[in-house]
Amino acid sequence: MISANLLAVFYLVSGVLFILALRGLSSPETSRQGNLFGIIGMSIAIGVTIISVGNFSTGFLILLVLLLIGGSIGSFIAFKIPMTAMPELVAGFHSLVGLAAVFVAISAFLNPEVFNLGNPGDIKIASLIEMSLGAAIGAITFTGSIIAFLKLRGIMSGSPITFFGQHYLNLFLGLSLLGLIFYLCKTQVDTWFWIIITISFLVGILLIIPIGGADMPVVISMLNSYSGWAAAGIGFTLENTALIITGALVGSSGAILSYIMCKGMNRSFFNVILGGWGATDQISSSSSSKEQRPVKNGNADDAAFLMKNASSVIIVPGYGMAVAQAQHALREMVDVLKKNGVKVSYAIHPVAGRMPGHMNVLLAEANVPYDEVFELEEINNDFANCDVAYVIGANDVTNPIAKSDPQSPIYGMPVLDVEKSKSVLFVKRSLSPGYAGIDNDLFYRDNTLMLFADAKKMTEEIVKSL
Amino acid sequence: MEIDPFIFRLSIFILSIFIGYYVVWSVTPSLHTPLMSVTNAISSVIIVGAIIAALAGGSGNIFDTANVFGYLATILAAVNIFGGFLVTHRMLAMYKKKKDKK
Numbered sequence: 001m002i003s004a005n006l007l008a009v010f011y012l013v014s015g016v017l018f019i020l021a022l023r024g025l026s027s028p029e030t031s032r033q034g035n036l037f038g039i040i041g042m043s044i045a046i047g048v049t050i051i052s053v054g055n056f057s058t059g060f061l062i063l064l065v066l067l068l069i070g071g072s073i074g075s076f077i078a079f080k081i082p083m084t085a086m087p088e089l090v091a092g093f094h095s096l097v098g099l100a101a102v103f104v105a106i107s108a109f110l111n112p113e114v115f116n117l118g119n120p121g122d123i124k125i126a127s128l129i130e131m132s133l134g135a136a137i138g139a140i141t142f143t144g145s146i147i148a149f150l151k152l153r154g155i156m157s158g159s160p161i162t163f164f165g166q167h168y169l170n171l172f173l174g175l176s177l178l179g180l181i182f183y184l185c186k187t188q189v190d191t192w193f194w195i196i197i198t199i200s201f202l203v204g205i206l207l208i209i210p211i212g213g214a215d216m217p218v219v220i221s222m223l224n225s226y227s228g229w230a231a232a233g234i235g236f237t238l239e240n241t242a243l244i245i246t247g248a249l250v251g252s253s254g255a256i257l258s259y260i261m262c263k264g265m266n267r268s269f270f271n272v273i274l275g276g277w278g279a280t281d282q283i284s285s286s287s288s289s290k291e292q293r294p295v296k297n298g299n300a301d302d303a304a305f306l307m308k309n310a311s312s313v314i315i316v317p318g319y320g321m322a323v324a325q326a327q328h329a330l331r332e333m334v335d336v337l338k339k340n341g342v343k344v345s346y347a348i349h350p351v352a353g354r355m356p357g358h359m360n361v362l363l364a365e366a367n368v369p370y371d372e373v374f375e376l377e378e379i380n381n382d383f384a385n386c387d388v389a390y391v392i393g394a395n396d397v398t399n400p401i402a403k404s405d406p407q408s409p410i411y412g413m414p415v416l417d418v419e420k421s422k423s424v425l426f427v428k429r430s431l432s433p434g435y436a437g438i439d440n441d442l443f444y445r446d447n448t449l450m451l452f453a454d455a456k457k458m459t460e461e462i463v464k465s466l
Numbered sequence: 467m468e469i470d471p472f473i474f475r476l477s478i479f480i481l482s483i484f485i486g487y488y489v490v491w492s493v494t495p496s497l498h499t500p501l502m503s504v505t506n507a508i509s510s511v512i513i514v515g516a517i518i519a520a521l522a523g524g525s526g527n528i529f530d531t532a533n534v535f536g537y538l539a540t541i542l543a544a545v546n547i548f549g550g551f552l553v554t555h556r557m558l559a560m561y562k563k564k565k566d567k568k
């Protein structure tokens with residue numbers, strides 16, 4: 001057994017270790033050590049909890065077996081998952097945290113004596129509020145993440161699903177949740193508790209279905225944040241500092257990432273959440289008469305020639321690179337170029353890919369050293385001095401219209417100034433507009449050479465002709 | 467007058483949000499994906515609630531409904547803890563510097 005004070009100190013230690021785990025991520029060198037701190041913090045929290053409960057009966061054996069089963073499943077997934085599938089993996093993991101929060105809240109509601117919260121039917125008001133908030137946010141995280149997972153996995157279409165009165169329905173459900181929590185506290189009737197959880201499951205689905213595929217970076221960050229707030233809510237219920245600290249850390253982390261992603265698209269958070277961007281803007285932009293302009297069409301040999309004779313090349317990867325799994329071929333191409341004395345760097349837009357930092361992980365997987373990879377602000381001035389910009393699988397984030405046309409839906413969005421480089425190689429399967437549904441002016445510039453092909457195939461062909 | 471312990475927890479909560487705010491802003495953007503997977507792993511510390519719920523049932527019946535929910539939450543959190551930390555480790559192991567290659 002262990003005294004309540006000592007227990008609290010141990011939880012505080014794990015909380016501090018979790019802070020250090022996040023701190024480690026400020027640079028790749030310290031990050032591995034940070035991850036280790038996180039693992040130690042988790043082990044301490046689990047260890048002291050088991051000791052403090054002090055129940056080593058059959059239940060304990062069952063618990064160990066379950067830990068082992070869950071741990072094996074988790075480890076198996078972690079080792080098997082390809083790096084391109086990282087967004088859906090993270091979404092899937094978020095759903096598990098959400099559901100776990102719901103289950104813990106249910107357990108605390110059914111058996112409050114165990115957690116010193118009162119008796120069934122007579123639970124402390126503050127605890128009731130905390131556990132119903134934890135359960136509600138957990139339930140929203142669960143179903144929301146499932147929808148995000150299905151969309152990212154391609155099982156469900158990535159296009160926004162909208163219907164009349166959607167936002168009013170969400171508003172109504174959100175308000176009714178608050179009303180139900182009030183009633184639950186007043187009456188202590190368990191029916192309300194179950195209704196709260198059911199409505200929250202529904203809200204999670206309704207919140208995510210109107211959001212389109214390319215807005216997924218915001219959604220994943222937002223769900224990340226929610227899973228943190230759910231954990232914090234349960235932390236208040238259980239009066240557990242480790243959970244409160246962690247919940248606050250994760251909650252603010254997810255919120256900051258959502259903010260960075262929204263800023264990368266120059267859209268407000270509400271604009272993204274209310275959804276349906278691609279759906280409304282497509283009509284207005286397709287009417288603008290830009291379709292028939294001539295483009296310069298090139299092949300792999302042209303591209304190889306241009307790049308071999310360049311002194312510096314900047315590569316702009318996007319989601320298309322992930323889809324085509326072209327990162328390894330790309331690295332090969334860069335290796336050949338470097339042997340020829342060409343200076344190569346990579347430019348990453350904040351919202352390239354389907355989650356924050358998606359492109360960086362893929363490039364790291366292909367053994368691209370991280371000090372050759374630059375963020376938008378770091379590299380944007382270099383395009384003016386660069387000979388060739390190689391755009392692979394990116395589109396909207398390079399569109400110069402964001403700087404010139406106030407009518408454009410992406411006006412004001414920070415973009416990579418690829419058009420300033422001497423020549424632009426644009427690998428793309430067709431001239432179709434990107435996610436935002438707008439034509440890319442870059443296609444028709446004199447210094448742009450379009451390479452119409454699959455990103456991976458084209459890159460491999462260029463390697464051959466180099 | 468005594469201060470309600472809730473106020474202490476609220477203080478911890480608010481201060482942690484501020485710590486999180488400053489710590490996360492210092493995370494380099496190239497590590498944002500590992501940041502998400504590691505925050506996901508640490509938020510599974512909710513497993514402490516699951517363990518208490520699973521083991522601390524007063525009724526003596528280990529398959530009480532409340533306990534069963536504890537067990538279920540334990541499995542879910544365990545998947546997340548192992549999966550989250552390991553996949554983060556796998557990703558971080560890939561980040562190499564130029565000179566490390568040779």
